[in-house]
Amino acid sequence: MKSIVFSLLMFAGLSISLTQAQTTFPINGVQDKDAAVYAFTHATVHVDAQTIYEDATLLVKEGRIIGVGTDVSVPKGAIVTDLKGKHIYPSLIDAFSTYGVEQPKKEGKDSPGPVYDSEKKGAYAWNDALNPEASAAEKFTPDAKKAEELRKAGFGATVSLIRDGIARGTSAFVLTGDGSANENLLQPNVAANYSFSKGTSNQNYPSSQMGAIALLRQTYLDAGWYANLNDNTKEMNLGLEAWNGIQQLPQVFDAPDLLSIFRADKVGDEFGKQYVFLGNGTEYRRIDAVKKTGGSFIVPLKFPDALDVEDPFDAQLASYTELLHWELAPTNPKALKDAGVPFALTMEGLEKEAEFWPALRKAMENGLDSVTALEALTTVPAKMLGLKEVGTLHKGNLANFLITSEDLFNEKNTILEHWLKGKQYKISEAAGDSINAYYSLKMGGKSWPFELTGTSDKPSAKLAKNDTTKLDVSFNLKDELVTISFAEEKDAKGKYRLTGRKDGKNFKEKAKHLMARG
Amino acid sequence: MQMSISRTEIKPWQRPSVPSGVKEIDGTGKHVTSGIIDEHSHIAISKGVNEGTQSVTAEVSIGDVVNSEDINIYRQLAGGVTASQLLHGSANPIGGQSGIIKLRWGRLPEEMKIADAAGHIKFALGENVKQSNWGEYYTSRYPQTRMGVEQVFYDAFYRAKAYKAEWATYNGLAKKEKASATAPRRDLELETLVEILDSKRFVTCHSYVQQEINMLMHVADSMGFTLNTFTHILEGYKVADKMKEHGANGSTFSDWWAYKFEVNDAIPYNAALMHDAGVNVGINSDDAEMGRRLNQEAAKGVKYGGMSQEEAWKMVTLNPAKMLKMDGQTGSLKAGKDADVVVWSANPLSIYARAEQTYVDGILYYSIEKDAAAQEALNKDRNRIIQKMIAAKKGGAKTDKPSKKEHLLYHCDTMEN
Numbered sequence: 001m002k003s004i005v006f007s008l009l010m011f012a013g014l015s016i017s018l019t020q021a022q023t024t025f026p027i028n029g030v031q032d033k034d035a036a037v038y039a040f041t042h043a044t045v046h047v048d049a050q051t052i053y054e055d056a057t058l059l060v061k062e063g064r065i066i067g068v069g070t071d072v073s074v075p076k077g078a079i080v081t082d083l084k085g086k087h088i089y090p091s092l093i094d095a096f097s098t099y100g101v102e103q104p105k106k107e108g109k110d111s112p113g114p115v116y117d118s119e120k121k122g123a124y125a126w127n128d129a130l131n132p133e134a135s136a137a138e139k140f141t142p143d144a145k146k147a148e149e150l151r152k153a154g155f156g157a158t159v160s161l162i163r164d165g166i167a168r169g170t171s172a173f174v175l176t177g178d179g180s181a182n183e184n185l186l187q188p189n190v191a192a193n194y195s196f197s198k199g200t201s202n203q204n205y206p207s208s209q210m211g212a213i214a215l216l217r218q219t220y221l222d223a224g225w226y227a228n229l230n231d232n233t234k235e236m237n238l239g240l241e242a243w244n245g246i247q248q249l250p251q252v253f254d255a256p257d258l259l260s261i262f263r264a265d266k267v268g269d270e271f272g273k274q275y276v277f278l279g280n281g282t283e284y285r286r287i288d289a290v291k292k293t294g295g296s297f298i299v300p301l302k303f304p305d306a307l308d309v310e311d312p313f314d315a316q317l318a319s320y321t322e323l324l325h326w327e328l329a330p331t332n333p334k335a336l337k338d339a340g341v342p343f344a345l346t347m348e349g350l351e352k353e354a355e356f357w358p359a360l361r362k363a364m365e366n367g368l369d370s371v372t373a374l375e376a377l378t379t380v381p382a383k384m385l386g387l388k389e390v391g392t393l394h395k396g397n398l399a400n401f402l403i404t405s406e407d408l409f410n411e412k413n414t415i416l417e418h419w420l421k422g423k424q425y426k427i428s429e430a431a432g433d434s435i436n437a438y439y440s441l442k443m444g445g446k447s448w449p450f451e452l453t454g455t456s457d458k459p460s461a462k463l464a465k466n467d468t469t470k471l472d473v474s475f476n477l478k479d480e481l482v483t484i485s486f487a488e489e490k491d492a493k494g495k496y497r498l499t500g501r502k503d504g505k506n507f508k509e510k511a512k513h514l515m516a517r518g
Numbered sequence: 519m520q521m522s523i524s525r526t527e528i529k530p531w532q533r534p535s536v537p538s539g540v541k542e543i544d545g546t547g548k549h550v551t552s553g554i555i556d557e558h559s560h561i562a563i564s565k566g567v568n569e570g571t572q573s574v575t576a577e578v579s580i581g582d583v584v585n586s587e588d589i590n591i592y593r594q595l596a597g598g599v600t601a602s603q604l605l606h607g608s609a610n611p612i613g614g615q616s617g618i619i620k621l622r623w624g625r626l627p628e629e630m631k632i633a634d635a636a637g638h639i640k641f642a643l644g645e646n647v648k649q650s651n652w653g654e655y656y657t658s659r660y661p662q663t664r665m666g667v668e669q670v671f672y673d674a675f676y677r678a679k680a681y682k683a684e685w686a687t688y689n690g691l692a693k694k695e696k697a698s699a700t701a702p703r704r705d706l707e708l709e710t711l712v713e714i715l716d717s718k719r720f721v722t723c724h725s726y727v728q729q730e731i732n733m734l735m736h737v738a739d740s741m742g743f744t745l746n747t748f749t750h751i752l753e754g755y756k757v758a759d760k761m762k763e764h765g766a767n768g769s770t771f772s773d774w775w776a777y778k779f780e781v782n783d784a785i786p787y788n789a790a791l792m793h794d795a796g797v798n799v800g801i802n803s804d805d806a807e808m809g810r811r812l813n814q815e816a817a818k819g820v821k822y823g824g825m826s827q828e829e830a831w832k833m834v835t836l837n838p839a840k841m842l843k844m845d846g847q848t849g850s851l852k853a854g855k856d857a858d859v860v861v862w863s864a865n866p867l868s869i870y871a872r873a874e875q876t877y878v879d880g881i882l883y884y885s886i887e888k889d890a891a892a893q894e895a896l897n898k899d900r901n902r903i904i905q906k907m908i909a910a911k912k913g914g915a916k917t918d919k920p921s922k923k924e925h926l927l928y929h930c931d932t933m934e935n
Binding site: 314 | 565917
């Protein structure tokens with residue numbers, strides 16, 4: 001018989017851990033921080049794509065991984081989850097995203113005519129397509145609905161940017177958790193971003209791609225000149241100052257097609273910059289030249305649907321390029337891998353988060369191996385953009401991980417849980433997680449036999465006063481929170497109402513933070 | 519007659535023996551010429567032929583946006599073209615720099631560009647630059663009149679001269695003074711204009727009406743530079759003597775007119791008349807379709823102006839090569855020049871002539887046989903994928919309806935991209 005022990009506390013909130021993490025934010029209400037040590041045992045832990053421990057333990061405390069391996073001892077009092085048969089993976093990272101960052105919309109012009117001068121307020125660059133001062137971190141606001149979709153797909157963090165203009169300022173590295181911007185922002189100013197598209201700028205110049213290229217070149221020159229300018233009679237330019245301030249960061253270029261990528265690379269070479277490129281899925285066509293850019297790539301998994309070409313007249317409209325692309329697009333990640341081009345995979349280009357896994361599996365059917373795939377979603381983006389404490393499950397890193405029912409890339413796999421900074425997000429219940437067991441409910445000096453049946457998502461409980469008298473009891477188990485209420489006598493005036501955390505799967509541990517009222 | 523082509527260049531005419539190891543091409547009944555050079559083309563350009571948003575945009579370059587995947591490159595190879603000047607459009611008085619390419623189909627943009635080609639740039643006169651037909655809202659950008667156009671040119675070159683002087687002063691400073699001085703700001707627009715003043719960059723100017731042509735030659739003479747080529751130049755016959763005196767070439771159409779008011783005075787004898795006045799004359803396309811049959815356009819010099827066949831043919835080969843400062847490299851079949859060679863089925867001035875083989879740098883980029891084989895292979899592969907798609911649909915795959923693709927062909931005045 002297992003035991004379930006409730007220590008009675010008349011006033012909740014008395015047991016506050018001394019190691020409670022501090023924040024600058026006052027709490028409106030009662031603190032309920034979780035300072036427990038979580039131990040995930042008997043799992044297949046994928047520390048990174050190449051390091052896999054069987055029957056291993058992962059220890060998590062206050063948002064961080066404090067131990068991982070096969071010879072890790074579980075500290076006393078840890079909340080133990082037996083993950084036999086299950087896998088733990090580092091949470092995935094999307095290196096190119098707009099998650100949580102509102103994108104500027106094109107504003108109407110005062111008059112329908114051409115705009116020659118900047119409409120931006122403040123002493124910024126002459127052209128409104130230059131926004132080097134823009135900061136995604138400053139605009140970051142968690143979006144609960146979108147975050148949930150991302151977590152479901154396995155993405156625990158994104159590098160988000162304001163995708164507007166030729167110079168777009170800095171991106172921010174954020175978690176896809178609940179909670180405030182402060183809790184989810186991991187790194188502001190991750191990378192400086194560029195494109196050939198003037199975005200929402202109403203200004204006429206530049207109207208062509210060659211104009212965008214010229215503007216980019218001239219701005220590199222202007223910024224260099226401005227940095228050495230020691231003359232107050234000239235100009236003060238906050239745009240160029242911001243530009244100069246972000247040149248040491250990774251530089252990411254969003255170009256619309258392969259030839260544009262090569263053009264961007266050429267501009268980069270002229271000014272000693274090596275861009276990381278947002279790819280477009282056609283890299284396989286010119287893979288040697290792609291390799292020669294020397295850049296890392298962030299590539300989408302947008303694969304075209306087959307064309308409906310049953311009718312020969314319809315078929316006439318399909319270009320050979322389109323036909324070939326349908327066939328070859330899913331081979332693109334493998335082509336990059338074979339050519340030795342470092343690449344990350346992104347959700348960018350997909351309409352829905354749910355399209356990600358089918359697309360990734362399609363790429364894998366076309367030769368992308370699982371090690372490269374996992375690296376492209378974890379360590380590669382972390383390295384190419386300088387993201388810290390993420391991408392692997394090494395000790396000391398943030399506790400951002402996935403618990404999966406199978407190998408992550410297996411078609412039958414289900415992501416069960418997603419943990420971000422040590423906070424659990426249940427994605428799907430493991431079916432048939434049986435909780436059949438006999439317990440004894442102890443409270444004060446009293447003890448009742450307590451029987452649980454069913455599964456964790458549909459539990460049912462029986463409580464007996466003694467061998468013959470059954471008591472009406474309601475039992476709830478949701479998100480690790482246990483609530484029990486019952487009356488000791490059938491017509492008793494009061495009810496016992498208990499609430500607490502489930503400590504471990506088998507209810508062996510003591511439950512804390514209990515309230516009971518007679 | 520025999521000649522031999524090495525991998526890259528034409529070797530001296532050798533008679534009578536053919537060196538061993540040489541691939542012999544039977545030229546019986548064929549005509550062999552150097553490749554056609556199109557001095558005014560807008561094929562193979564990505565995402566905008568005009569940066570017409572300011573009146574002076576000398577900082578932009580078509581060379582930055584060469585589109586090596588434009589099918590018109592291949593189609594023009596099939597018309598015997600081997601090199602083209604890709605010009606900026608005519609939306610502003612001082613447009614962008616040119617991209618000068620050989621039609622090395624299948625290569626990347628940087629590989630198509632002629633590495634050591636002289637720099638060129640587009641200027642423009644006429645309706646486009648003063649935004650005559652841009653609608654009622656385009657009334658604020660200077661210039662709006664022909665008088666304003668003249669002032670834009672003067673102003674640009676005054677600024678360029680001041681810029682040149684500023685750098686000269688800075689560069690002339692003693693080491694010590696230089697250390698404490700702020701270097702002038704590098705300005706890509708003015709740098710380009712200084713190149714024109716220094717005869718390191720050459721102007722091709724879009725031009726129709728003779729008064730404006732005279733005006734611009736006067737501007738150039740007084741600012742100390744030469745206008746290399748007037749293009750379109752449909753009223754060139756009126757000012758050919760002055761062009762000759764100034765040192766300008768004329769690159770014109772054979773008989774394309776009646777498309778706007780300022781071409782009303784165009785005549786088909788223009789090319790021959792300019793030629794007779796001693797101007798170096800070329801015939802250009804300005805159009806992806808016309809670029810495929812420039813041999814026929816050259817032939818019209820014979821029809822209308824009574825030019826000799828040789829002089830007419832030079833209008834699409836050696837003469838444009840001279841305009842582009844690359845007649846030492848290509849433009850005729852001469853020992854030491856690039857092996858840009860076309861084998862024609864008949865006299866290329868005949869409308870029955872077809873380009874059967876086109877070589878660029880001695881490499882066969884187009885031949886009728888190769889094309890037929892490639893088309894057959896392509897159709898076979900198309901059919902294979904189509905069958906695969908039909909099978910995928912039957913297997914329950916999601917499908918999209920194929921859609922018609924419109925390809926925008928650029929002309930001088932195209933503002934879209």
